[in-house]
Amino acid sequence: MGTNTAARFDVVEYMDRMGRKARAVSSDIARLGPDVKNRALECIAQSIEKGADTILAENALDMSAARRNNLKSSLVDRLMLDESRIAATVQGCRQVAGLKDPVGEMTEPVRRPSGIEISKMRVPLGVVGIIYESRPNVTVDAAVLCFKSGNACILRGGSEAIHSNLALARCMKAGLEDAGLDPDCIQVVETTDRTAVDCLITMDEHVDIIVPRGGKGLIERISKHATVPVIKHLDGICHVYIDSEADVEKAIRVAYNAKARRYGICGAMETLLVADDIAPDVLPELCRQYRDKGIELRGCGRARQLVDGMAPATDEDWATEYLDAILSIRVVEGMNQAIEHIEAYGSGHTDSIITENPQRQREFASRVDSSSVMINASTQFADGFEYGLGAEIGISTDKLHVRGPVGLEGLTSQKYVVRGDGAIRP
Amino acid sequence: MGTNTAARFDVVEYMDRMGRKARAVSSDIARLGPDVKNRALECIAQSIEKGADTILAENALDMSAARRNNLKSSLVDRLMLDESRIAATVQGCRQVAGLKDPVGEMTEPVRRPSGIEISKMRVPLGVVGIIYESRPNVTVDAAVLCFKSGNACILRGGSEAIHSNLALARCMKAGLEDAGLDPDCIQVVETTDRTAVDCLITMDEHVDIIVPRGGKGLIERISKHATVPVIKHLDGICHVYIDSEADVEKAIRVAYNAKARRYGICGAMETLLVADDIAPDVLPELCRQYRDKGIELRGCGRARQLVDGMAPATDEDWATEYLDAILSIRVVEGMNQAIEHIEAYGSGHTDSIITENPQRQREFASRVDSSSVMINASTQFADGFEYGLGAEIGISTDKLHVRGPVGLEGLTSQKYVVRGDGAIRP
Numbered sequence: 014m015g016t017n018t019a020a021r022f023d024v025v026e027y028m029d030r031m032g033r034k035a036r037a038v039s040s041d042i043a044r045l046g047p048d049v050k051n052r053a054l055e056c057i058a059q060s061i062e063k064g065a066d067t068i069l070a071e072n073a074l075d076m077s078a079a080r081r082n083n084l085k086s087s088l089v090d091r092l093m094l095d096e097s098r099i100a101a102t103v104q105g106c107r108q109v110a111g112l113k114d115p116v117g118e119m120t121e122p123v124r125r126p127s128g129i130e131i132s133k134m135r136v137p138l139g140v141v142g143i144i145y146e147s148r149p150n151v152t153v154d155a156a157v158l159c160f161k162s163g164n165a166c167i168l169r170g171g172s173e174a175i176h177s178n179l180a181l182a183r184c185m186k187a188g189l190e191d192a193g194l195d196p197d198c199i200q201v202v203e204t205t206d207r208t209a210v211d212c213l214i215t216m217d218e219h220v221d222i223i224v225p226r227g228g229k230g231l232i233e234r235i236s237k238h239a240t241v242p243v244i245k246h247l248d249g250i251c252h253v254y255i256d257s258e259a260d261v262e263k264a265i266r267v268a269y270n271a272k273a274r275r276y277g278i279c280g281a282m283e284t285l286l287v288a289d290d291i292a293p294d295v296l297p298e299l300c301r302q303y304r305d306k307g308i309e310l311r312g313c314g315r316a317r318q319l320v321d322g323m324a325p326a327t328d329e330d331w332a333t334e335y336l337d338a339i340l341s342i343r344v345v346e347g348m349n350q351a352i353e354h355i356e357a358y359g360s361g362h363t364d365s366i367i368t369e370n371p372q373r374q375r376e377f378a379s380r381v382d383s384s385s386v387m388i389n390a391s392t393q394f395a396d397g398f399e400y401g402l403g404a405e406i407g408i409s410t411d412k413l414h415v416r417g418p419v420g421l422e423g424l425t426s427q428k429y430v431v432r433g434d435g436a437i438r439p
Numbered sequence: 440m441g442t443n444t445a446a447r448f449d450v451v452e453y454m455d456r457m458g459r460k461a462r463a464v465s466s467d468i469a470r471l472g473p474d475v476k477n478r479a480l481e482c483i484a485q486s487i488e489k490g491a492d493t494i495l496a497e498n499a500l501d502m503s504a505a506r507r508n509n510l511k512s513s514l515v516d517r518l519m520l521d522e523s524r525i526a527a528t529v530q531g532c533r534q535v536a537g538l539k540d541p542v543g544e545m546t547e548p549v550r551r552p553s554g555i556e557i558s559k560m561r562v563p564l565g566v567v568g569i570i571y572e573s574r575p576n577v578t579v580d581a582a583v584l585c586f587k588s589g590n591a592c593i594l595r596g597g598s599e600a601i602h603s604n605l606a607l608a609r610c611m612k613a614g615l616e617d618a619g620l621d622p623d624c625i626q627v628v629e630t631t632d633r634t635a636v637d638c639l640i641t642m643d644e645h646v647d648i649i650v651p652r653g654g655k656g657l658i659e660r661i662s663k664h665a666t667v668p669v670i671k672h673l674d675g676i677c678h679v680y681i682d683s684e685a686d687v688e689k690a691i692r693v694a695y696n697a698k699a700r701r702y703g704i705c706g707a708m709e710t711l712l713v714a715d716d717i718a719p720d721v722l723p724e725l726c727r728q729y730r731d732k733g734i735e736l737r738g739c740g741r742a743r744q745l746v747d748g749m750a751p752a753t754d755e756d757w758a759t760e761y762l763d764a765i766l767s768i769r770v771v772e773g774m775n776q777a778i779e780h781i782e783a784y785g786s787g788h789t790d791s792i793i794t795e796n797p798q799r800q801r802e803f804a805s806r807v808d809s810s811s812v813m814i815n816a817s818t819q820f821a822d823g824f825e826y827g828l829g830a831e832i833g834i835s836t837d838k839l840h841v842r843g844p845v846g847l848e849g850l851t852s853q854k855y856v857v858r859g860d861g862a863i864r865p
Contacts, residue, residue, distance in 0.1 A: 384854055387857040429811040429843040
């Protein structure tokens with residue numbers, strides 16, 4: 014579609030229709046029992062399996078366009094689908110079918126002196142909008158999480174993956190129809206016009222929540238302009254603090270894993286804080302390991318005294334999410350200074366303390382205001398699967414509604430159910 | 440203060456300082472144990488008791504200004520403090536001291552195959568901004584709820600109550616000091632310049648949530664312009680649906696109470712829906728009772744056939760929160776049409792079904808998308824005290840974070856605490 018005024022008007026209308034359809038269908042999905050939903054998820058899985066060849070052919074179109082447009086190789090890799098990636102997506106559908114359905118869950122009723130009984134019922138949010146980049150498998154991962162939690166969804170992927178996304182959408186819709194359900198339970202935006210995003214994030218009447226998945230630029234843009242609430246994290250500037258009472262062997266193991274296991278995930282450590290007392294026992298060996306792995310180190314003055322050839326870290330380093338083979342290191346006086354550093358530079362994502370001192374474990378856990386606080390564990394654990402949520406639609410560093418990895422429950426809300434037997438308020 | 444540019448600049452600076460102070464003190468309050476907080480609440484209660492004469496003198500200033508400015512008598516009544524209202528406020532502090540402290544509460548840890556243990560810890564939100572009208576006792580009610588839930592607060596009351604609010608604030612601050620705590624835990628905006636509100640609702644960096652308390656105009660204005668998340672309800676267009684399988688005696692009792700007990704509260708019924716089958720058994724007697732009480736009735740065609748002299752209800756009536764001695768009545772075919780009516784005109788606040796049929800009870804409870812759904816109970820029960828929350832900072836008709844009456848727990852969030860023993864992610 015073009016971007017002249019007439020076409021823009023069409024996009025607005027198109028998105029409005031989509032929003033209305035989603036809202037209309039949402040009350041039907043909300044009422045589906047777990048068996049019906051799980052059967053539909055199996056139909057979706059089978060439909061994707063059957064459609065694999067078509068999906069791969071459509072993906073090939075996106076891939077050749079990407080090469081023509083000289084897309085970065087990391088983006089091309091994310092864009093690429095092959096049989097094993099499709100198989101993983103299909104398996105994902107079946108795993109979500111296996112998860113416990115949160116919808117309809119009731120808390121124990123509490124009887125009040127007035128005679129009424131109060132309980133809470135878990136219900137879907139309604140309509141979820143997902144905005145994402147490159148990776149076409151997000152189309153299915155996100156859609157099935159929304160569906161299982163009883164929500165209608167509207168998905169808007171990157172323009173570079175449009176053929177793949179639409180092919181996956183057709184398979185999912187066919188699966189829903191096989192299960193006798195309305196294919197509009199899952200809708201994918203068919204235009205690559207950016208106006209569609211502007212509409213989606215401001216359709217308060219039709220959309221209950223937006224989940225952006227992708228780079229910081231995307232998420233910042235969406236958070237800034239959205240009037241619909243957004244579940245998001247902007248940065249994952251994660252810290253490991255090695256306390257003076259840490260076990261040296263554990264400290265080295267955890268701090269190495271927190272950085273070196275994978276650089277590009279939001280739970281990767283970006284700054285290492287080490288108590289002065291223990292720094293000489295920890296840093297030389299740990300830094301040797303980092304360097305063997307090819308990680309560039311940038312340190313404060315004291316760190317550079319302890320380890321030769323380290324570049325100086327600037328204020329900007331403390332505030333940077335590298336997502337890369339770079340680590341900043343600061344030697345601190347003790348836990349208080351570590352917490353102050355985390356308050357000043359952290360992003361409220363995931364921060365870990367390594368210490369054997371139970372008092373400091375407790376204090377760190379209660380004082381550090383992050384979505385996940387860890388004790389003697391690697392920040393790389395910050396993930397819905399690792400936490401036992403079964404799957405994850407995103408991670409939230411906001412404090413309202415949901416915090417940390419977000420699974421099915423984060424896509425629901427609770428309402429009060431009050432039962433009387435002709436009860437009147439005096 | 441004036442409203443010229445220089446003064447406005449001052450207000451912006453003033454509010455920014457206030458925000459910074461609140462943010463700074465919030466991490467200290469977050470760490471206070473229940474004993475310390477409860478002792479401080481007792482100090483606040485005593486300080487208000489001791490200061491009663493001064494509070495009444497300051498209130499007299501507001502009252503005479505109100506009379507000079509010809510304020511509506513209902514507003515003057517809300518503004519008025521006397522010994523019994525102060526005593527009630529003091530008692531409120533002590534009741535909040537008696538409530539269970541949600542902060543620090545941990546869920547049961549779950550051990551994962553990787554060896555880590557996952558639990559959640561309940562923590563304060565941080566800084567709460569309260570914006571309210573006329574009633575000076577809100578100053579104390581809201582402040583002590585924020586304090587008990589470990590939050591710093593910034594309170595902005597109506598200009599007509601400024602003397603009363605500042606006198607109450609001085610007492611609370613003195614109480615905090617008596618308890619050895621920072622008086623900035625509770626801050627009251629000292630200027631009546633409206634710019635202060637604009638600042639408060641857009642200080643995302645310093646304020647975590649806004650709770651507006653007052654009329655619909657205030658709440659609409661704030662929701663529209665706030666960038667900080669808002670806990671709110673705009674309308675309470677509450678319905679009672681009397682099903683064909685209702686017990687007639689219970690139906691009349693509940694429907695009468697839902698309207699006639701109090702007109703001005705958000706949980707008051709505004710529209711009565713009655714199944715056609717049962718309407719002739721219910722409406723004549725029920726309408727006789729309403730009219731004895733002086734309630735004006737407006738009905739659909741069928742309702743007007745059954746009860747003489749009823750004015751016709753328009754589409755606007757179905758969409759109006761009267762908060763007054765007026766009721767609209769519609770006869771519907773059955774539950775489906777009742778739910779459609781509620782979907783079309785309701786505000787997601789509180790809706791009740793009267794029926795003995797358990798299947799319809801369940802279906803109504805799950806299909807009606809309101810913050811409280813009631814079965815054989817009066818909508819007037821929608822209230823934090825009645826629900827056992829002990830107190831209420833407001834009612835939310837939004838679905839995110841918190842829904843229905845909001846007590847201490849709604850002013851908190853949960854973070855993940857992950858414990859390992861040197862655990863690394865494979």
